[in-house]
Amino acid sequence: MAGRRRVSGSSVVALCLLLVSLVACGGRTTADPVRTEVQQVLDRRAAAVLGHDRSAYARTGTAASFDNLGAVPFAAWSYRVTDVDRSGDTATADVELRYRLDGYDPGPVTTLRTVRLERDGPDGGWSVEWDRPAAKSGSQPWDQGTVRVVRGTHSLVLGVGQSTGALRGFADLADRAVPAVSDAWDGAWAERVVVLVPESLEAMAGLLGSPASSYRGIAAVTTGETGGRKHAPADRIIVNPDAYGLLGTLGKQVVLTHETTHVATRADTAAATPLWLSEGYADWVGYRGSGRTPGQAAPGLARAVSEGEVPRDLPTDEDFGFTADADRLARAYEGGWLACLMIADQWGEDRLDAFYRAVGAHDRRAGAVEDAMDAVLGISPDDFTERWREYLRTELG
Numbered sequence: 001m002a003g004r005r006r007v008s009g010s011s012v013v014a015l016c017l018l019l020v021s022l023v024a025c026g027g028r029t030t031a032d033p034v035r036t037e038v039q040q041v042l043d044r045r046a047a048a049v050l051g052h053d054r055s056a057y058a059r060t061g062t063a064a065s066f067d068n069l070g071a072v073p074f075a076a077w078s079y080r081v082t083d084v085d086r087s088g089d090t091a092t093a094d095v096e097l098r099y100r101l102d103g104y105d106p107g108p109v110t111t112l113r114t115v116r117l118e119r120d121g122p123d124g125g126w127s128v129e130w131d132r133p134a135a136k137s138g139s140q141p142w143d144q145g146t147v148r149v150v151r152g153t154h155s156l157v158l159g160v161g162q163s164t165g166a167l168r169g170f171a172d173l174a175d176r177a178v179p180a181v182s183d184a185w186d187g188a189w190a191e192r193v194v195v196l197v198p199e200s201l202e203a204m205a206g207l208l209g210s211p212a213s214s215y216r217g218i219a220a221v222t223t224g225e226t227g228g229r230k231h232a233p234a235d236r237i238i239v240n241p242d243a244y245g246l247l248g249t250l251g252k253q254v255v256l257t258h259e260t261t262h263v264a265t266r267a268d269t270a271a272a273t274p275l276w277l278s279e280g281y282a283d284w285v286g287y288r289g290s291g292r293t294p295g296q297a298a299p300g301l302a303r304a305v306s307e308g309e310v311p312r313d314l315p316t317d318e319d320f321g322f323t324a325d326a327d328r329l330a331r332a333y334e335g336g337w338l339a340c341l342m343i344a345d346q347w348g349e350d351r352l353d354a355f356y357r358a359v360g361a362h363d364r365r366a367g368a369v370e371d372a373m374d375a376v377l378g379i380s381p382d383d384f385t386e387r388w389r390e391y392l393r394t395e396l397g
Contacts (some may be wrong), residue, residue, distance in 0.1 A: 280336025
């Protein structure tokens with residue numbers, strides 16, 4: 001075989017020995033002693049968090065944030081150092097923090113952190129100088145101040161800058177939302193939620209790692225990973241206290257029930273699921289049993305329909321953008337809700353649930369809605385859209 005020659009086993013061994021200071025046999029780089037030492041410091045820090053040991057935590061460096069998280073019920077807390085940049089007696093580490101709330105998170109939350117450390121002399125150990133969210137990563141509640149915790153029957157509420165009484169109010173709303181969702185959604189889910197209540201809109205945006213302008217006027221959002229049960233998502237309902245506080249009693253309940261629906265349906269929500277369906281279904285559950293008529297719950301669309309401006313198509317994902325025009329955003333939610341309400345009215349609630357799951361069972365958007373409509377509803381997308389437009393005229397005209 002041209003261009004090849006045999007190499008003896010002894011030569012291979014010698015070559016590995018020659019390169020061992022740079023690269024280990026098998027292609028693995030040798031361990032970085034600084035990275036190992038930093039990992040050991042953070043391992044001790046994690047053990048102190050789980051052991052509620054402030055003294056042990058302080059021995060690893062700054063303890064400024066320890067008291068902020070003392071009331072949070074952690075089942076797991078660990079760090080993984082991914083990179084270290086050392087300059088003399090200081091080092092900056094890129095770190096993955098993984099934690100899980102006891103009794104609520106089926107899987108861990110993973111968040112990126114940047115940790116600055118300093119060394120006590122050439123022979124001293126490393127200690128943490130500060131620990132912050134990495135660039136473009138959201139903060140955690142304890143980064144913003146002391147966390148108060150209120151437990152409900154079906155809920156865990158974590159708040160910063162909020163009174164215990166206010167947090168109890170959120171727990172009560174969530175405890176009503178969970179059974180309401182379970183009554184509507186026939187899929188299996190944990191039947192419990194975690195609600196984060198920051199001090200302000202700006203603090204909410206900080207938790208999400210986004211500009212505050214993206215959420216102005218948005219009462220709450222739910223975070224979590226889509227893509228099936230194997231991902232074991234740890235969902236969070238995050239409240240915007242500025243916008244939420246402007247709502248009436250019914251509005252507050254609808255919002256919490258809407259967001260709780262996202263938690264319940266998360267495992268059956270995928271990239272294939274259009275926002276008109278996921279948001280419309282959540283609104284359908286939120287308003288279910290409220291006594292609100294379509295005209296009352298969808299004033300924007302009702303006004304458009306009365307003026308002869310019936311939408312030609314179902315809302316697109318772009319229509320749901322938080323930075324979109326407020327009227328356009330409202331009509332998108334209303335249109336999705338009325339599409340789901342129509343399915344429940346004309347095909348039945350069980351068929352609505354089955355349709356939602358059938359769409360989410362697809363890996364990609366192309367063909368997902370079409371296949372699910374054909375298999376579950378026995379109708380084409382074009383016919384569905386025409387039926388939806390007529391439903392708008394009937395219910396809102």
